[in-house]
Amino acid sequence: MSIDEMLRQKKLKVTPQRKAILTVLEKSESVLSAQELFREVLELLPGTNFSTIYRNLDMLISKGILCRIHRESGGDLYEIRRKEGHHHHVVCKSCGASFALDFCPMEELRRELQKQGFTPTEHRFEIYGYCDKCRK
Amino acid sequence: MSIDEMLRQKKLKVTPQRKAILTVLEKSESVLSAQELFREVLELLPGTNFSTIYRNLDMLISKGILCRIHRESGGDLYEIRRKEGHHHHVVCKSCGASFALDFCPMEELRRELQKQGFTPTEHRFEIYGYCDKCRK
DNA sequence: CTAATTGCAAATTGTTTGCAGTTTA
DNA sequence: TAAACTGCAAACAATTTGCAATTAG
Numbered sequence: 001m002s003i004d005e006m007l008r009q010k011k012l013k014v015t016p017q018r019k020a021i022l023t024v025l026e027k028s029e030s031v032l033s034a035q036e037l038f039r040e041v042l043e044l045l046p047g048t049n050f051s052t053i054y055r056n057l058d059m060l061i062s063k064g065i066l067c068r069i070h071r072e073s074g075g076d077l078y079e080i081r082r083k084e085g086h087h088h089h090v091v092c093k094s095c096g097a098s099f100a101l102d103f104c105p106m107e108e109l110r111r112e113l114q115k116q117g118f119t120p121t122e123h124r125f126e127i128y129g130y131c132d133k134c135r136k
Numbered sequence: 137m138s139i140d141e142m143l144r145q146k147k148l149k150v151t152p153q154r155k156a157i158l159t160v161l162e163k164s165e166s167v168l169s170a171q172e173l174f175r176e177v178l179e180l181l182p183g184t185n186f187s188t189i190y191r192n193l194d195m196l197i198s199k200g201i202l203c204r205i206h207r208e209s210g211g212d213l214y215e216i217r218r219k220e221g222h223h224h225h226v227v228c229k230s231c232g233a234s235f236a237l238d239f240c241p242m243e244e245l246r247r248e249l250q251k252q253g254f255t256p257t258e259h260r261f262e263i264y265g266y267c268d269k270c271r272k
Numbered sequence: 273c274t275a276a277t278t279g280c281a282a283a284t285t286g287t288t289t290g291c292a293g294t295t296t297a
Numbered sequence: 298t299a300a301a302c303t304g305c306a307a308a309c310a311a312t313t314t315g316c317a318a319t320t321a322g
Contacts, residue, residue: 186279
């Protein structure tokens, strides 16, 4: 699906800024911080403002077009949501490459927690390490 | 083990500020943000500075005396490390109560990821929801 | 005594907001 | 043309830093 279609499907206006943001994220093989994204968007569309980046990141995440990944060192990471439905991410600490994981630990845990009286509503499972290329 | 012993064991000086921080965290049944912790420490030891809180949080975490837990809405949460060794946390979104989890999803996943060429070095698994009391 | 620790004030970093002007559908 | 969106500048919140004074061991 093209970027334009993607946006229209979510009833979002197709602006040059949005297209730039999605183009960068779509081309990127790694997860990007808002700052990194900003830098790259600037090359594609000079003059774009940082607040536009942030507003769009929030908007696109709320529409399910992007994923947000936490980072230990503060500042979140973003990527195109390439996989439908619930999933987690594996991220290379060296090159930033990421891939989606099918496995979700909550499946086997939910029942157990319920039994203990705890009702889970959200969880986070993120894996960091080194991909094949980067592990030397 | 007393707070003083805890600190000495890690070769940290026993200062009133550190004792206050650990006293608050030890008494607290919930995970605390740096701000919340600060407020409570202030009651115990007026005049304590915020930078002292942050410096000590970092120090105590590096020594394994505290745990840091992420929070979706930014700002981390802290608690005394009540359980030895590697573990994850379950946190109530209403009252902040937390408990440690034995289960770690990486055990069964590590081999699988290795097989795919990925070497995991770190991971995060955090569960949020409502505890028995708060779920109405 | 001296290395560790603290308070203070200022700087950073990352992100958010109000508003007026512009653009998309 | 109306609602959505953007740029701008300023505000914010959380955290970090340099440094001089203090304190624990």
